[in-house]
Amino acid sequence: MHVKMFTVGMLSTNCYIVSSKDTEEAILIDPGLDFSSEAKPILDYLAIGKIEAKFIVNTHGHDDHIKGNALFQQKVNIPICIHPLDAHFIETAEKDKFPANVALEDGAALSFGGETLKIMHTPGHTPGSICLVGEKIVFTGDTLFAGGIGRTDFPGGSMSDMAISLQKLASLPDYLLVYPGHGGTSMIGEEKRVNPFLTNQSKEWFF
Ligand SMILES: [Zn+2]
Numbered sequence: 661m662h663v664k665m666f667t668v669g670m671l672s673t674n675c676y677i678v679s680s681k682d683t684e685e686a687i688l689i690d691p692g693l694d695f696s697s698e699a700k701p702i703l704d705y706l707a708i709g710k711i712e713a714k715f716i717v718n719t720h721g722h723d724d725h726i727k728g729n730a731l732f733q734q735k736v737n738i739p740i741c742i743h744p745l746d747a748h749f750i751e752t753a754e755k756d757k758f759p760a761n762v763a764l765e766d767g768a769a770l771s772f773g774g775e776t777l778k779i780m781h782t783p784g785h786t787p788g789s790i791c792l793v794g795e796k797i798v799f800t801g802d803t804l805f806a807g808g809i810g811r812t813d814f815p816g817g818s819m820s821d822m823a824i825s826l827q828k829l830a831s832l833p834d835y836l837l838v839y840p841g842h843g844g845t846s847m848i849g850e851e852k853r854v855n856p857f858l859t860n861q862s863k864e865w866f867f
């Protein structure tokens with residue numbers, strides 16, 4: 661599995677192309693573009709590598725993660741995948757033109773080119789936030805950042821849901837590489853060591 665990160669939009673969202681080394685099939689995670697010109701390096705990367713994007717996956721429904729969905733739908737016409745609890749964000753943003761096509765429920769497996777990422781439902785930042793878990797990597801959207809977590813004070817956010825979601829993430833193997841929705845990468849083990857929201861002391865902050 662190969663991961664290419666593009667930082668896009670005014671909120672510096674991490675958009676990822678995750679591709680299979682063997683078959684050049686890929687998924688596109690969180691194309692939160694603010695300008696159509698930001699699509700070019702992503703489309704060029706796909707074209708130069710002869711990589712076929714199979715799905716657009718949104719880790720949650722906030723604008724800074726979904727804004728480029730329609731543009732890529734027009735260019736490559738592939739399904740948009742999101743957790744059902746966040747699908748309404750897309751339908752509102754795109755006025756039903758490009759609705760979510762695939763509902764990503766907890767435990768579902770997303771397969772492309774012989775690779776599989778498992779869906780972990782991690783509500784808290786939004787009701788339908790998900791993480792994508794592979795053998796060595798995890799995409800955490802706006803649930804977990806290097807050294808921090810996503811806000812829970814937006815509509816639908818919940819600090820108590822977030823606490824449970826963070827416990828699920830903390831139960832993953834330490835060696836998993838963390839690719840968050842904003843900022844730099846980390847490891848699950850490193851976050852358990854330094855991230856105040858993943859250490860044991862944090863429990864009293866949540867409840
Ligand atoms: Zn967000």
Ligand SMILES: [Zn+2]
Nearest residue numbers: 722724802841
């Ligand atoms: Zn975000």
